[in-house]
Amino acid sequence: MAKASSESHGCRRVLEFYSGIGGMRYSLMKAQVNAQVVEAFEINDTANDVYQHNFSHRPYQGNIQCLTAADLDKYGADAWLLSPPCQPYTRQGLQKDTGDARAFSFLQILELMPFLVQPPSMLFVENVVGFETSDTHAKLIEILEKTNFITQEFILTPLQFGIPYSRPRYFCLAKRRPSSFVNKCLNSQLIQSPGQLFEHFDTVADEDDSSKEDRHNLLQSCQPIEKFLELKNPSNDIAC
Numbered sequence: 001m002a003k004a005s006s007e008s009h010g011c012r013r014v015l016e017f018y019s020g021i022g023g024m025r026y027s028l029m030k031a032q033v034n035a036q037v038v039e040a041f042e043i044n045d046t047a048n049d050v051y052q053h054n055f056s057h058r059p060y061q062g063n064i065q066c067l068t069a070a071d072l073d074k075y076g077a078d079a080w081l082l083s084p085p086c087q088p089y090t091r092q093g094l095q096k097d098t099g100d101a102r103a104f105s106f107l108q109i110l111e112l113m114p115f116l117v118q119p120p121s122m123l124f125v126e127n128v129v130g131f132e133t134s135d136t137h138a139k140l141i142e143i144l145e146k147t148n149f150i151t152q153e154f155i156l157t158p159l160q161f162g163i164p165y166s167r168p169r170y171f172c173l174a175k176r177r178p179s180s181f182v183n184k185c186l187n188s189q190l191i192q193s194p195g196q197l198f199e200h201f202d203t204v205a206d207e208d209d210s211s212k213e214d215r216h217n218l219l220q221s222c223q224p225i226e227k228f229l230e231l232k233n234p235s236n237d238i239a240c
Contacts, residue, residue, distance in 0.1 A: 016040040073118045082124065156168065
């Protein structure tokens, strides 16, 4: 089987959904993860031109709503990377959530998971702030729990990576049992930033009660992301 072969050699087989120009794939390369993107999926022709230029591989450009469980099983993927369209959830949009046609493909992928013979061992989902309160998010967590996954969720900003840019985003990490996270105290939790990620503040006032200057000062106190995620050489360990 493809998955058994990949795990025995230590190289993870990865599916990259909504691949765009390849940001997720580039991140794998930059992080020096021992992984191979066996297929990418993207509907936009221009994005696929850029992806092909960058990685000498053209993503699958069909309608992923037509994919079946058998289609996904054939890849024998260890990990799925998903960055579905954000328009159904963004604060600047109509927030139609599951009623937005752009959410349908992601919901279809989720519905296939219980029928997979070879489900992935890991999932990574990224989206805008606002996704975490959506019906789509509720469906994501429901299906992950039913298919024996453990989740850890975060709202993170580039400031935690030492980048002077405040752009919070939602991230979900999921591992299928018997795999587990090192920091088990964060299981089944949504850790928000600013909030629980601050080193010098036990609580953060509501946005309505905080001035922009206070919020800016708090953001500068964000603990680095290595305090929470499993990196190769973290300088600090979180105490749970």
